[in-house]
Amino acid sequence: MTPPSPVIAAGSTLASLQLRPPLDAVDNRILICHALGLSRVALITQSERALTGDEAQRLSALLARRLAGEPIAYIVGQREFFGLPFEVSGAVLIPRPDTELLVELALERLAPRARLLDMGTGSGAIAVALAHGRPDAAVTALDVSEAALAVARRNAAANGASVSFLRSDWFAALDDAVFDVIVSNPPYIASGDRHLSEGDLRFEPAGALTDHADGLSALRRIVAGAPRHLAAQGWLLLEHGYDQAEAVRALLAAAGYAEVQSWRDLAGIERASGGRRP
Structure with missing residues (x-):
């Protein structure tokens, strides 16, 4: 299935992305950190950072998957359980x-x-x-x-x-x-x-x-x-x-x-x- 066209514009700041509906704040934060390879602290300290075109496209694709209902754990490939990180995929x-x-x-x-x-x-x-x-x-x-x-x-x-x-x-x-x-x-x-x-x-x-x-x-x-x-x-x-x-x-x-x-x-x-x- 062809990924949808980007819905995030290049030049968008991290601060503006965290307020973007319709996803809730936690989903937004997880997907932004995953798409850009950022920690939660970096997301805060780099709030005025602007996205490049590639970053905007990558984040748009992840957001589209979440809006289609795909679980966050499958999108990022990981879920915590009993205090430990676990890889997850559609096989489990x-x-x-x-x-x-x-x-x-x-x-x-x-x-x-x-x-x-x-x-x-x-x-x-x-x-x-x-x-x-x-x-x-x-x-x-x-x-x-x-x-x-x-x-x-x-x-x-x-x-x-x-x-x-x-x-x-x-x-x-x-x-x-x-x-x-x-x-x-x-x-x-x-x-x-x-x-x-x-x-x-x-x-x-x-x-x-x-x-x-x-x-x-x-x-x-x-x-x-x-x-x-x-x-x-x-x-x-x-x-x-x-x-x-x-x-x-x-x-x-x-x-x-x-x-x-x-x-x-x-x-x-x-x-x-x-x-x-x-």
């Missing part, structure tokens, strides 16, 4: 603050030199954050997408995190591997959910968002398969949809997991559920 979901709850729950349950598995790792955000915070842990992360694993490997290297990556369709390639904690943020949006056609989700990989079924099929598969790969008293921790906590607890209870419970995110929504190995 954009890490979200809600998922930090899963990291916190896992950290609380990791004994010294524990073994942890992250299933459906995507960008590697969960696995890398855990390996970075607990370098003594043996962290393994799997995904069925080789494109996603390539992004995850780069994120692990960039953040100095030791993670073993494995291409696998859920448990298929694990053989007899056993872990003390298994975590997953699987596809849990039901097929046909209106949210899939709204906002950032329109640009994210559908296979990482929806199970193309009732939203619980991946969760069922993980709950059923995890016991074989959990050590005695090992924990299974799952992120799920805002309205799925009761259903996930029922799945865990029916499979015989102990200490089944759910935890709320900062918005007060039951965002994660888990239990100990049955």
Whole structure:
């Protein structure tokens, strides 16, 4: 698709650009800094700097992408998660603050030199954050997408995190591997959910968002398969949809997991559920 004609004029000052509608101030700031290679401090101290023709054209192209709805994280190629920078692209979901709850729950349950598995790792955000915070842990992360694993490997290297990556369709390639904690943020949006056609989700990989079924099929598969790969008293921790906590607890209870419970995110929504190995 041919980029739209520039909407920013050469000679525009940085100060004038920061007041430009219809984007909000934060989006404007991020795109200006990214297009011009400036820090936030430089954006302030160079407020009277005038754009060259090339800079105006480059910024115009980025603004057009944002106005078309493309997520800021994909435009700039990065998103912060658990205090760490992560590369993101259309091959992976954009890490979200809600998922930090899963990291916190896992950290609380990791004994010294524990073994942890992250299933459906995507960008590697969960696995890398855990390996970075607990370098003594043996962290393994799997995904069925080789494109996603390539992004995850780069994120692990960039953040100095030791993670073993494995291409696998859920448990298929694990053989007899056993872990003390298994975590997953699987596809849990039901097929046909209106949210899939709204906002950032329109640009994210559908296979990482929806199970193309009732939203619980991946969760069922993980709950059923995890016991074989959990050590005695090992924990299974799952992120799920805002309205799925009761259903996930029922799945865990029916499979015989102990200490089944759910935890709320900062918005007060039951965002994660888990239990100990049955």
